[in-house]
Amino acid sequence: MTSNILSFLLAFFWWIALSWTFNWQFLLVGLLVSLFIAWAVGELFTRNPHKFKQPSRYLWALYYLVVFLKENIKGNIDGAYRILHPGLPIRPGIVKVKTKLKSDAGLTYLANTITLTPGTFTMDVDQENGYLYVHWMNVVTEDTDKATEIIVAKYENILAKIFE
Amino acid sequence: MTEIIAYTLMGIGILFDFIGCLGLIRLPDLYNRLHASIKCVTFGTCGIMLGVFVKHGFSDIGIKALVCALFLLLTAPVSAHAISRAAHLAGVKPWEKTVCDHYEKDK
Structure with missing residues (x-):
């Protein structure tokens, strides 16, 4: 599940970086696409999500x-x-x-x-x-x-x- | 000032792209040519992208250039690895002055 959330955040971040338009329509489409991606590939993204919490x-x-x-x-x-x-x-x-x-x-x-x-x-x-x-x-x-x-x-x- | 830095970066990038293409012609075999095409061309193109980023700053063009450079850095080595491994498995012989080939020995 943590893996899904991480891949959602990453996908949404890339969407914002690539579109660079803070219009609610763009953000809504990005949200939907990122949710789909998180659902589709989320489990494959990482096997050890706890490693992302260590700041060092x-x-x-x-x-x-x-x-x-x-x-x-x-x-x-x-x-x-x-x-x-x-x-x-x-x-x-x-x-x-x-x-x-x-x-x-x-x-x-x-x-x-x-x-x-x-x-x-x-x-x-x-x-x-x-x-x-x-x-x-x-x-x-x-x-x-x-x-x-x-x-x-x-x-x-x-x-x-x-x-x- | 930003303009000067941006154009200097782009100039360096174009220079390295040119050197990479020159290496593609001058070097003797497939594996050595991959060195030129992967390293110099990646570095050169990233230089051009960085120049575009410096010129346009955090706008839609600048961010896209930065993302382009990042994707290039992530994908170029993978293609080098795939091409060289496939060529070796298909039996492309290295240059005759090659010092050693431990990959052939271990296969």
């Missing part, structure tokens, strides 16, 4: 946003340098890295973050054994533990505090 998770999410933005800008400048350099200095390869995260949301955000930051993107996730297969544009080390240290470690601890 939101603070960690804000900190995560800052870290992610910094890495994203750094990664894009690095990528642009590699593309524009006449010698094309790349050493591509697919490496295997470990992760401690178990939850669906945590793994999804970890994989998405790896895709959007310096020269790496996630190809496949092995949820049972906790492995990610990452394509790396400039392979520094082929060893699983060292690669984990470089690629995953910075995000993993923060994501564990948000989603686990």
